[in-house]
Amino acid sequence: MSFHPPMEYTPAKFHRSERKLAEPGEPFTYTAENQKKFDEVVQRYPPDRRKSAILYALYLVQNQQGYITAAGMRLVAEQIRCTPAEVEDVVSYYTMFYTRPVGKYVLNVCRTLSCALLGAERVTEELSAKLGIKPGETDPTGTFTLVEVECLGACDRAPVVMVNDDWHEGLTPEQCATFVDDIRARGQSAFTGCHLRKEGGPAEAGPYERK
Amino acid sequence: MPYQPVLTSHVNEPNSFTLDFYLKNLRGYEGLRKALTQKPNDIIEQVKASGLRGRGGAGFPTGMKWQFVLKDTPKPKYIACNADESEPGTFKDHVLMERNPHLLIEGCAIACYAIGAKVAYIYIRGEFFHVQQILEAEIEKAYKAGYLGQNILGSGFDCDVFIHRGAGAYEAGEETALIESLEGKRAQPRLKPPFPAVEGLYNCPTAVNNVETLCNVPPIVLNGAEWFAKMGPEKNGGPKLFCISGHVKKPGVYEASMNTTLRELIYDYAGGMRGDRAFKAIIPGGSSVPLLLEKDLDTPASFDAIQKAGSLLGSAGLIVLDDTVCMVWLAMNLLHFYRHESCGKCTPCREGCDWLYKLLLRLERGEGQAKDLDLLFGVSNNIVGKTLCAFGDAAATPVLSTMKLFRAEYEAHVREGRCTLPADWRARTPALAGAH
Numbered sequence: 001m002s003f004h005p006p007m008e009y010t011p012a013k014f015h016r017s018e019r020k021l022a023e024p025g026e027p028f029t030y031t032a033e034n035q036k037k038f039d040e041v042v043q044r045y046p047p048d049r050r051k052s053a054i055l056y057a058l059y060l061v062q063n064q065q066g067y068i069t070a071a072g073m074r075l076v077a078e079q080i081r082c083t084p085a086e087v088e089d090v091v092s093y094y095t096m097f098y099t100r101p102v103g104k105y106v107l108n109v110c111r112t113l114s115c116a117l118l119g120a121e122r123v124t125e126e127l128s129a130k131l132g133i134k135p136g137e138t139d140p141t142g143t144f145t146l147v148e149v150e151c152l153g154a155c156d157r158a159p160v161v162m163v164n165d166d167w168h169e170g171l172t173p174e175q176c177a178t179f180v181d182d183i184r185a186r187g188q189s190a191f192t193g194c195h196l197r198k199e200g201g202p203a204e205a206g207p208y209e210r211k
Numbered sequence: 212m213p214y215q216p217v218l219t220s221h222v223n224e225p226n227s228f229t230l231d232f233y234l235k236n237l238r239g240y241e242g243l244r245k246a247l248t249q250k251p252n253d254i255i256e257q258v259k260a261s262g263l264r265g266r267g268g269a270g271f272p273t274g275m276k277w278q279f280v281l282k283d284t285p286k287p288k289y290i291a292c293n294a295d296e297s298e299p300g301t302f303k304d305h306v307l308m309e310r311n312p313h314l315l316i317e318g319c320a321i322a323c324y325a326i327g328a329k330v331a332y333i334y335i336r337g338e339f340f341h342v343q344q345i346l347e348a349e350i351e352k353a354y355k356a357g358y359l360g361q362n363i364l365g366s367g368f369d370c371d372v373f374i375h376r377g378a379g380a381y382e383a384g385e386e387t388a389l390i391e392s393l394e395g396k397r398a399q400p401r402l403k404p405p406f407p408a409v410e411g412l413y414n415c416p417t418a419v420n421n422v423e424t425l426c427n428v429p430p431i432v433l434n435g436a437e438w439f440a441k442m443g444p445e446k447n448g449g450p451k452l453f454c455i456s457g458h459v460k461k462p463g464v465y466e467a468s469m470n471t472t473l474r475e476l477i478y479d480y481a482g483g484m485r486g487d488r489a490f491k492a493i494i495p496g497g498s499s500v501p502l503l504l505e506k507d508l509d510t511p512a513s514f515d516a517i518q519k520a521g522s523l524l525g526s527a528g529l530i531v532l533d534d535t536v537c538m539v540w541l542a543m544n545l546l547h548f549y550r551h552e553s554c555g556k557c558t559p560c561r562e563g564c565d566w567l568y569k570l571l572l573r574l575e576r577g578e579g580q581a582k583d584l585d586l587l588f589g590v591s592n593n594i595v596g597k598t599l600c601a602f603g604d605a606a607a608t609p610v611l612s613t614m615k616l617f618r619a620e621y622e623a624h625v626r627e628g629r630c631t632l633p634a635d636w637r638a639r640t641p642a643l644a645g646a647h
Contacts, residue, residue: 044371044373046287046413049394049395049413051394051395051396052393052394052395053395054395055375055377055378055392055395056375056376058378059376059378080395089397090395090396090397093380093398094337094377094378094380094398095378095380096337096338096379111544111547112299112545113299113300113457113494113530113541113544113545113548114299114300114456114457114530116544117457117458117530117532117536149379150297150299150381150551151297151298151299151300151381151498151548153297153301153302153305153336153339154305155299155300155301155456155457155462155528155530156302156454156455156456156462156463156464157462158456162338165340165341167341193341194305194342
């Protein structure tokens, strides 16, 4: 005989977790080119350690469809030969993976100390006002997503904004409005990129080649 | 004699990242060539004799680390290069990888040879994609030129260098968390021991080294241990990169010996305080170390001297603060970082960082009470030393350090219900001269 009171598993008593499930998404497969890239990269790791390529596999999914859906995670699980739950475990940990649709340009404003000392909070405010969205949101046209992130590792050029995989350095609050217009007009060429020249150094030596 | 840069001597010149430039101007791959004529153990001895200490933060002697790597085992061995540079205030590896990538590649190859590894993985943070592209292209060139791959320079030694891109996790900079992330899991630290030197990547012996550490290896092999040790104070030899950011006129990466004092770094190298304002405090080694004050500025920026002064050199990320900075705000800003980046494995850190942030936010807004100060102290001390990795200590440090040195500011926030510093300080955003 049990000493515990009887438990009722009626729908009224039973609560599912309120955790948002990843969007199922359309059926998903890699393009032939991405599949080739994955097959190549997975060779870098020992044959019984395919799971090491999981981050790379997820980047491929994200680059192909903009964000990571449940269908994408299932594909990665198949490729890596692990369970979808293990893939979701990894996706939910790393901040650079998106599980919801994001804008064409994701503005990641660094908010950690060195950038904050030089006005990163105001940069976020200005961008937020210009775009009419709060940090974490995407504008209605789907062009911009504004995100606050932690240290990007370019503290000498604060405040720094990472836009997708590119950088824009030394963005002052005053420049924010024109910066947004500039991206709308010129796309990627509006970013300064990362330039590693000491102030006072031979900056005139010319930009180094970039791929 | 003025200091001659070793690691960053040519970084300001165009195309300094190319293989041709490296071979022509920097005695490229001569260190590797020389190393391959010696026994692996001799190289470890040389690195030990040089006194090279890990540049990632802990300052552990690199030679010892390599010696601890289990040699008589059938398992493969690995080098994991830590390029997950995420410590706030640190941006030195970035320069090395983008402007002098072959030095790192050569360092990886020599390290592999020394510990008997055949593969080195460079774990680069996801945000450094532009750096990764350069590094990948240069690795490919090194393969084509025969400095990597099979039978390097006819010596019969094989070595592969691969890049592994992270995806935004500060915690991946911790060595066991980096290994977990390399294995395709969440970047969470492991219980130590066993240390990575015995059971690291794929449960095989692994040496995890910072980018700058590995970049110091080719010059040591080339010029000898004595040359390296003589550069700087005892046990703190060799060139060191200092990342100076915050309220200085010329923030940037500067190479100097560890004889250089903090004052010289701020006033000579970085051009002094921005707007010639008064100096208030400095964080000498990335956000995770205690602050130092004006009276400590004549300390040489070496591992031992800074430790004696009550802080740590850490990753040598110097964040300079002028008299406008509110210390409660500073602690709050940093705790926002630690709260976000805590990996969640150990309860004291996961829950503690969140509570510290909430308390600091309340204080900073002027809604705090006197008892909150004791609570801050209590929560911090319940994190320190109670976690698997050093993250917990790092997270509590900004709070404990600012409370110790600037307790009056905390008390003023409670008493006045607001920050007593000039109200417009946060609106003050000096334009970055000559940035664009």
